[in-house]
Amino acid sequence: MADSARTLTDLFGFLGNRRAADTAPAAVTPSATTDDVSHPTKSLPKFLASLQTREKPALLDLGPVVGSNVNFFGEQLGCRIRVEDLAADIEAHLKKGNSDQLPAFLGQRFTQPAGSVDGILAWDLFDYLDKASAQVLATVLTSLLKPEGALLGFFSTTESRESVYTKYVVVDPLHLKYRTYPASRARQRALLTGDIIRMFKGLRVSDSFLMKSNVREMLFRKNPV
Protein backbone atom coordinates (compact mmCIF):
# COMPACT_ATOMS: atom_id res chain seq x y z
CA MET A 1 0.00 0.00 0.00
CA ALA A 2 2.76 2.38 0.96
CA ASP A 3 4.70 1.43 -2.11
CA SER A 4 1.78 2.04 -4.38
CA ALA A 5 1.18 5.40 -2.73
CA ARG A 6 4.80 6.28 -3.27
CA THR A 7 4.56 5.30 -6.91
CA LEU A 8 1.54 7.51 -7.42
CA THR A 9 3.27 10.35 -5.64
CA ASP A 10 6.30 9.97 -7.80
CA LEU A 11 4.13 10.35 -10.88
CA PHE A 12 3.56 13.95 -9.84
CA GLY A 13 6.83 15.77 -9.84
CA PHE A 14 5.78 18.57 -7.52
CA LEU A 15 4.51 16.15 -4.91
CA GLY A 16 7.57 14.03 -5.27
CA ASN A 17 9.79 17.03 -4.50
CA ARG A 18 7.70 17.96 -1.53
CA ARG A 19 7.93 14.45 -0.16
CA ALA A 20 11.71 14.55 -0.43
CA ALA A 21 11.81 17.87 1.37
CA ASP A 22 9.52 16.57 4.09
CA THR A 23 11.54 13.51 4.82
CA ALA A 24 14.99 15.12 4.75
CA PRO A 25 14.91 16.80 8.18
CA ALA A 26 13.54 13.69 9.84
CA ALA A 27 16.65 11.79 8.89
CA VAL A 28 18.89 13.94 11.08
CA THR A 29 16.53 14.55 13.96
CA PRO A 30 17.85 12.63 16.95
CA SER A 31 14.67 11.27 18.38
CA ALA A 32 13.69 7.89 19.70
CA THR A 33 12.44 5.70 16.91
CA THR A 34 11.41 2.14 16.51
CA ASP A 35 12.47 0.43 13.38
CA ASP A 36 9.99 -2.32 12.69
CA VAL A 37 12.17 -3.82 10.01
CA SER A 38 13.99 -6.98 10.97
CA HIS A 39 17.65 -6.76 10.09
CA PRO A 40 19.52 -9.96 9.42
CA THR A 41 22.43 -10.87 11.63
CA LYS A 42 25.06 -13.45 10.80
CA SER A 43 27.10 -13.33 13.95
CA LEU A 44 24.40 -13.85 16.57
CA PRO A 45 23.75 -17.51 15.66
CA LYS A 46 27.49 -18.13 15.87
CA PHE A 47 27.60 -16.42 19.23
CA LEU A 48 24.73 -18.58 20.48
CA ALA A 49 26.35 -21.71 19.13
CA SER A 50 29.55 -20.92 20.96
CA LEU A 51 27.71 -20.78 24.27
CA GLN A 52 25.19 -23.57 23.86
CA THR A 53 27.67 -26.25 24.74
CA ARG A 54 28.36 -24.60 28.08
CA GLU A 55 26.51 -25.40 31.24
CA LYS A 56 24.66 -22.35 32.59
CA PRO A 57 26.91 -19.81 30.93
CA ALA A 58 27.43 -16.34 32.35
CA LEU A 59 26.49 -13.67 29.85
CA LEU A 60 27.28 -9.98 30.07
CA ASP A 61 25.12 -7.55 28.10
CA LEU A 62 26.65 -4.11 27.77
CA GLY A 63 23.67 -2.53 26.06
CA PRO A 64 20.57 -1.00 27.54
CA VAL A 65 18.21 -3.51 29.05
CA VAL A 66 15.76 -5.08 26.61
CA GLY A 67 13.24 -7.31 28.34
CA SER A 68 12.67 -9.59 25.39
CA ASN A 69 16.42 -10.10 24.99
CA VAL A 70 16.73 -11.17 28.60
CA ASN A 71 14.04 -13.76 27.95
CA PHE A 72 15.56 -14.80 24.67
CA PHE A 73 19.02 -15.45 26.02
CA GLY A 74 17.66 -16.96 29.19
CA GLU A 75 15.55 -19.43 27.28
CA GLN A 76 18.07 -20.15 24.53
CA LEU A 77 21.07 -20.61 26.74
CA GLY A 78 19.72 -21.13 30.23
CA CYS A 79 22.27 -18.56 31.16
CA ARG A 80 22.75 -16.09 33.91
CA ILE A 81 22.64 -12.75 32.14
CA ARG A 82 24.01 -9.59 33.66
CA VAL A 83 22.98 -6.27 32.16
CA GLU A 84 25.48 -3.45 32.46
CA ASP A 85 24.22 -0.50 30.45
CA LEU A 86 27.47 1.17 29.44
CA ALA A 87 25.67 3.52 27.07
CA ALA A 88 24.03 5.03 30.15
CA ASP A 89 27.46 5.39 31.75
CA ILE A 90 28.87 7.11 28.69
CA GLU A 91 25.85 9.39 28.59
CA ALA A 92 26.23 10.26 32.26
CA HIS A 93 29.87 11.20 31.77
CA LEU A 94 29.07 13.33 28.75
CA LYS A 95 26.32 15.17 30.59
CA LYS A 96 28.61 15.88 33.51
CA GLY A 97 31.29 17.03 31.10
CA ASN A 98 33.89 14.61 32.43
CA SER A 99 34.29 12.30 29.47
CA ASP A 100 38.05 12.51 30.02
CA GLN A 101 37.51 10.33 33.08
CA LEU A 102 35.85 7.56 31.07
CA PRO A 103 38.99 5.43 30.62
CA ALA A 104 39.62 5.35 34.37
CA PHE A 105 35.95 4.70 35.05
CA LEU A 106 35.76 1.84 32.57
CA GLY A 107 38.90 0.32 34.00
CA GLN A 108 37.16 -0.13 37.34
CA ARG A 109 33.60 -0.54 36.14
CA PHE A 110 33.24 -4.29 36.40
CA THR A 111 33.17 -6.19 39.65
CA GLN A 112 33.25 -9.65 38.11
CA PRO A 113 36.46 -11.60 38.61
CA ALA A 114 38.75 -12.14 35.65
CA GLY A 115 37.94 -15.24 33.60
CA SER A 116 34.38 -15.53 34.89
CA VAL A 117 32.26 -14.61 31.86
CA ASP A 118 31.35 -16.95 29.00
CA GLY A 119 29.90 -14.43 26.58
CA ILE A 120 29.82 -10.65 26.14
CA LEU A 121 27.34 -8.72 24.02
CA ALA A 122 29.15 -5.48 23.30
CA TRP A 123 26.80 -4.53 20.42
CA ASP A 124 27.99 -1.24 18.87
CA LEU A 125 29.28 0.29 22.08
CA PHE A 126 32.84 0.78 20.84
CA ASP A 127 31.62 3.18 18.16
CA TYR A 128 30.73 5.66 20.90
CA LEU A 129 34.04 5.58 22.73
CA ASP A 130 37.15 7.60 22.19
CA LYS A 131 40.30 5.66 21.41
CA ALA A 132 41.64 5.58 24.97
CA SER A 133 38.34 4.48 26.50
CA ALA A 134 37.82 1.85 23.81
CA GLN A 135 41.25 0.37 24.47
CA VAL A 136 40.68 0.23 28.23
CA LEU A 137 37.29 -1.39 27.78
CA ALA A 138 38.61 -3.93 25.29
CA THR A 139 41.37 -4.91 27.71
CA VAL A 140 38.96 -5.25 30.64
CA LEU A 141 36.49 -7.32 28.63
CA THR A 142 39.24 -9.57 27.36
CA SER A 143 40.31 -10.29 30.92
CA LEU A 144 36.72 -10.99 32.02
CA LEU A 145 36.23 -13.72 29.41
CA LYS A 146 36.84 -17.35 30.17
CA PRO A 147 39.11 -19.24 27.79
CA GLU A 148 37.14 -19.85 24.56
CA GLY A 149 34.58 -17.29 25.75
CA ALA A 150 32.93 -15.20 23.03
CA LEU A 151 32.50 -11.47 22.48
CA LEU A 152 30.08 -10.06 19.94
CA GLY A 153 30.67 -6.55 18.65
CA PHE A 154 29.16 -4.41 15.89
CA PHE A 155 31.38 -1.79 14.29
CA SER A 156 30.15 0.84 11.91
CA THR A 157 32.20 1.17 8.74
CA THR A 158 30.83 4.58 7.80
CA GLU A 159 30.86 7.90 9.63
CA SER A 160 27.53 8.93 11.09
CA ARG A 161 26.35 12.34 12.25
CA GLU A 162 23.25 11.07 13.97
CA SER A 163 23.35 11.39 17.75
CA VAL A 164 21.53 8.23 18.65
CA TYR A 165 22.21 5.01 20.47
CA THR A 166 20.71 1.80 19.21
CA LYS A 167 18.96 -0.88 21.19
CA TYR A 168 19.33 -4.22 19.46
CA VAL A 169 16.21 -6.28 19.96
CA VAL A 170 16.60 -9.95 19.14
CA VAL A 171 13.68 -11.17 17.05
CA ASP A 172 15.14 -14.61 16.47
CA PRO A 173 18.68 -15.97 16.13
CA LEU A 174 18.93 -14.58 12.61
CA HIS A 175 17.19 -11.22 12.96
CA LEU A 176 17.43 -8.05 15.02
CA LYS A 177 15.31 -4.96 15.27
CA TYR A 178 16.94 -1.61 15.83
CA ARG A 179 15.45 0.90 18.24
CA THR A 180 17.23 4.21 18.41
CA TYR A 181 17.09 6.76 21.18
CA PRO A 182 18.78 10.11 21.64
CA ALA A 183 22.44 10.38 22.56
CA SER A 184 24.53 13.38 23.55
CA ARG A 185 26.99 12.79 20.79
CA ALA A 186 27.30 10.82 17.58
CA ARG A 187 29.44 7.78 16.96
CA GLN A 188 33.07 8.76 17.35
CA ARG A 189 34.61 7.33 14.24
CA ALA A 190 34.59 4.27 12.09
CA LEU A 191 37.29 1.92 13.33
CA LEU A 192 39.43 0.11 10.83
CA THR A 193 39.28 -3.64 11.05
CA GLY A 194 42.99 -3.84 11.79
CA ASP A 195 42.61 -1.38 14.67
CA ILE A 196 39.73 -3.40 16.10
CA ILE A 197 41.74 -6.59 16.01
CA ARG A 198 44.73 -4.91 17.64
CA MET A 199 42.46 -3.48 20.32
CA PHE A 200 41.34 -6.96 21.38
CA LYS A 201 44.75 -8.38 22.01
CA GLY A 202 44.27 -11.80 23.54
CA LEU A 203 41.17 -12.56 21.47
CA ARG A 204 41.02 -14.02 18.00
CA VAL A 205 38.50 -13.19 15.31
CA SER A 206 36.25 -16.19 14.97
CA ASP A 207 33.88 -14.68 12.40
CA SER A 208 33.50 -11.36 10.67
CA PHE A 209 30.66 -10.22 8.47
CA LEU A 210 30.27 -6.98 6.61
CA MET A 211 26.55 -6.38 6.37
CA LYS A 212 24.82 -4.29 3.73
CA SER A 213 23.91 -1.86 6.48
CA ASN A 214 27.64 -0.99 6.61
CA VAL A 215 28.02 -2.62 9.98
CA ARG A 216 30.79 -5.08 10.55
CA GLU A 217 29.67 -7.83 12.88
CA MET A 218 32.60 -9.47 14.59
CA LEU A 219 32.72 -12.47 16.85
CA PHE A 220 35.84 -12.83 18.97
CA ARG A 221 36.90 -15.86 20.96
CA LYS A 222 39.38 -15.88 23.75
CA ASN A 223 42.42 -17.98 23.17
CA PRO A 224 42.65 -21.15 25.23
CA VAL A 225 45.06 -21.10 28.13
Place this chain on the structure above:
Amino acid sequence: MWKRDESVKPATPSVPAPAVPAAPAASMPPAASERRTQQLQGENVNIGKSVFIKGELSGSEDLTIEGNVEGKIELKENILTIGPNGKINAEVFAKAVIVLGVVIGNVTASEKVDIRDNGSVDGDITSPRVAIAEGAHFRGSVDMQRAGTKAAAAPAPAPAGKAAAPPAPTPAQGQKVGA
Protein backbone atom coordinates in the same frame (compact mmCIF):
# COMPACT_ATOMS: atom_id res chain seq x y z
CA MET B 1 -31.80 14.36 20.50
CA TRP B 2 -30.85 16.08 23.77
CA LYS B 3 -34.15 15.17 25.33
CA ARG B 4 -33.77 11.58 24.37
CA ASP B 5 -30.29 11.45 25.99
CA GLU B 6 -31.49 12.97 29.18
CA SER B 7 -34.40 10.64 29.35
CA VAL B 8 -31.99 7.73 29.21
CA LYS B 9 -29.47 9.10 31.73
CA PRO B 10 -31.55 9.14 34.88
CA ALA B 11 -32.37 5.50 34.40
CA THR B 12 -28.77 4.46 35.18
CA PRO B 13 -28.55 5.46 38.84
CA SER B 14 -31.90 3.94 39.51
CA VAL B 15 -30.65 0.48 38.58
CA PRO B 16 -30.40 -1.43 41.83
CA ALA B 17 -26.82 -1.93 42.97
CA PRO B 18 -25.60 -5.48 43.33
CA ALA B 19 -25.92 -6.94 46.76
CA VAL B 20 -23.06 -5.94 49.06
CA PRO B 21 -22.21 -7.81 52.22
CA ALA B 22 -24.16 -5.88 54.78
CA ALA B 23 -21.99 -5.97 57.83
CA PRO B 24 -18.65 -4.43 56.74
CA ALA B 25 -20.15 -2.00 54.25
CA ALA B 26 -22.61 -0.43 56.61
CA SER B 27 -20.71 2.75 57.47
CA MET B 28 -17.93 2.80 54.87
CA PRO B 29 -17.56 4.27 51.39
CA PRO B 30 -17.75 1.59 48.66
CA ALA B 31 -14.00 1.51 47.85
CA ALA B 32 -12.97 1.15 51.47
CA SER B 33 -15.57 -1.50 52.02
CA GLU B 34 -14.32 -3.46 49.04
CA ARG B 35 -10.73 -3.27 50.29
CA ARG B 36 -11.82 -4.32 53.75
CA THR B 37 -13.77 -7.22 52.25
CA GLN B 38 -10.71 -8.33 50.29
CA GLN B 39 -8.59 -8.17 53.40
CA LEU B 40 -11.08 -10.22 55.32
CA GLN B 41 -11.16 -12.79 52.55
CA GLY B 42 -7.34 -12.91 52.50
CA GLU B 43 -7.10 -11.91 48.82
CA ASN B 44 -4.89 -8.88 48.91
CA VAL B 45 -3.36 -6.73 51.58
CA ASN B 46 -2.29 -3.18 50.99
CA ILE B 47 0.55 -1.37 52.70
CA GLY B 48 -0.17 2.28 52.24
CA LYS B 49 2.04 5.16 51.17
CA SER B 50 2.72 6.46 54.65
CA VAL B 51 3.80 3.12 56.09
CA PHE B 52 7.46 2.37 56.74
CA ILE B 53 8.42 -1.17 57.70
CA LYS B 54 11.87 -2.21 58.80
CA GLY B 55 12.47 -5.90 59.35
CA GLU B 56 11.08 -9.13 58.00
CA LEU B 57 7.73 -9.28 56.30
CA SER B 58 6.14 -12.65 55.56
CA GLY B 59 2.65 -13.94 54.94
CA SER B 60 0.30 -16.10 52.95
CA GLU B 61 -1.73 -13.44 51.17
CA ASP B 62 -1.11 -11.39 48.09
CA LEU B 63 0.43 -8.09 49.07
CA THR B 64 0.59 -4.67 47.48
CA ILE B 65 3.15 -2.25 48.86
CA GLU B 66 2.84 1.46 48.29
CA GLY B 67 5.02 2.42 51.23
CA ASN B 68 8.63 1.76 52.23
CA VAL B 69 10.00 -1.59 53.29
CA GLU B 70 13.55 -2.35 54.38
CA GLY B 71 14.74 -5.83 55.25
CA LYS B 72 13.23 -8.99 53.84
CA ILE B 73 9.90 -9.89 52.23
CA GLU B 74 8.77 -13.48 52.00
CA LEU B 75 5.51 -14.44 50.29
CA LYS B 76 6.48 -17.77 48.83
CA GLU B 77 2.99 -18.79 47.75
CA ASN B 78 1.67 -15.37 46.84
CA ILE B 79 1.96 -12.38 44.58
CA LEU B 80 3.84 -9.31 45.68
CA THR B 81 3.07 -6.03 43.91
CA ILE B 82 5.28 -3.04 44.46
CA GLY B 83 2.99 -0.14 43.61
CA PRO B 84 4.10 3.04 41.83
CA ASN B 85 4.80 4.69 45.17
CA GLY B 86 6.43 1.65 46.75
CA LYS B 87 10.10 1.71 47.67
CA ILE B 88 11.68 -1.54 48.70
CA ASN B 89 15.18 -1.98 49.97
CA ALA B 90 15.01 -5.67 50.71
CA GLU B 91 15.57 -9.23 49.65
CA VAL B 92 12.34 -10.42 48.09
CA PHE B 93 11.02 -13.98 47.84
CA ALA B 94 7.56 -14.55 46.33
CA LYS B 95 5.60 -16.63 43.86
CA ALA B 96 5.34 -13.68 41.51
CA VAL B 97 6.61 -10.15 41.82
CA ILE B 98 5.15 -7.20 39.93
CA VAL B 99 7.21 -4.03 40.12
CA LEU B 100 5.77 -0.62 39.36
CA GLY B 101 7.84 1.19 41.97
CA VAL B 102 11.44 0.88 43.09
CA VAL B 103 13.21 -2.21 44.35
CA ILE B 104 16.78 -2.30 45.56
CA GLY B 105 17.78 -5.83 46.42
CA ASN B 106 17.69 -9.31 45.03
CA VAL B 107 14.36 -10.69 43.84
CA THR B 108 13.57 -14.40 43.74
CA ALA B 109 10.26 -15.62 42.33
CA SER B 110 9.13 -19.17 41.74
CA GLU B 111 6.91 -18.13 38.82
CA LYS B 112 7.50 -14.68 37.39
CA VAL B 113 9.06 -11.28 37.85
CA ASP B 114 7.36 -8.50 35.93
CA ILE B 115 8.99 -5.07 35.86
CA ARG B 116 6.43 -2.72 34.41
CA ASP B 117 6.86 0.64 32.71
CA ASN B 118 8.60 3.05 35.15
CA GLY B 119 9.33 0.20 37.52
CA SER B 120 12.91 -0.08 38.70
CA VAL B 121 15.00 -2.96 40.01
CA ASP B 122 18.60 -2.73 41.14
CA GLY B 123 19.56 -6.24 42.07
CA ASP B 124 19.73 -9.79 40.86
CA ILE B 125 16.62 -11.60 39.68
CA THR B 126 16.12 -15.33 39.91
CA SER B 127 12.95 -16.54 38.23
CA PRO B 128 11.91 -18.86 35.40
CA ARG B 129 10.05 -16.02 33.72
CA VAL B 130 11.07 -12.41 33.58
CA ALA B 131 9.31 -9.56 31.81
CA ILE B 132 10.90 -6.16 31.62
CA ALA B 133 8.84 -3.40 30.01
CA GLU B 134 10.30 -0.89 27.60
CA GLY B 135 10.39 2.02 30.04
CA ALA B 136 11.57 -0.01 33.01
CA HIS B 137 14.93 0.34 34.71
CA PHE B 138 16.92 -2.74 35.55
CA ARG B 139 20.46 -3.15 36.69
CA GLY B 140 21.69 -6.51 37.78
CA SER B 141 21.66 -10.07 36.61
CA VAL B 142 18.88 -12.41 35.60
CA ASP B 143 19.08 -16.09 36.33
CA MET B 144 16.36 -18.03 34.53
CA GLN B 145 15.96 -21.73 34.79
CA ARG B 146 16.29 -23.21 31.37
CA ALA B 147 12.73 -23.26 30.07
CA GLY B 148 13.30 -25.82 27.35
CA THR B 149 15.92 -28.36 26.68
CA LYS B 150 18.97 -27.66 24.63
CA ALA B 151 17.19 -29.21 21.70
CA ALA B 152 14.71 -26.37 21.76
CA ALA B 153 17.46 -23.85 21.53
CA ALA B 154 18.55 -22.37 18.25
CA PRO B 155 20.52 -24.93 16.36
CA ALA B 156 22.97 -22.26 15.27
CA PRO B 157 21.63 -22.22 11.74
CA ALA B 158 24.28 -21.99 9.11
CA PRO B 159 23.20 -18.94 7.18
CA ALA B 160 23.39 -18.99 3.43
CA GLY B 161 26.71 -20.50 2.66
CA LYS B 162 28.52 -17.38 1.49
CA ALA B 163 27.98 -15.64 4.77
CA ALA B 164 30.73 -16.91 6.94
CA ALA B 165 34.15 -15.42 6.79
CA PRO B 166 37.02 -17.82 7.22
CA PRO B 167 37.89 -18.24 10.87
CA ALA B 168 41.16 -16.49 10.48
CA PRO B 169 42.84 -13.81 12.56
CA THR B 170 42.04 -11.23 9.92
CA PRO B 171 38.55 -11.03 8.44
CA ALA B 172 38.19 -10.68 4.73
CA GLN B 173 37.89 -6.96 4.09
CA GLY B 174 36.02 -6.94 0.84
CA GLN B 175 33.43 -9.47 1.88
CA LYS B 176 29.90 -8.23 1.25
CA VAL B 177 27.32 -10.34 2.88
CA GLY B 178 24.11 -10.14 4.79
CA ALA B 179 21.23 -7.71 4.53
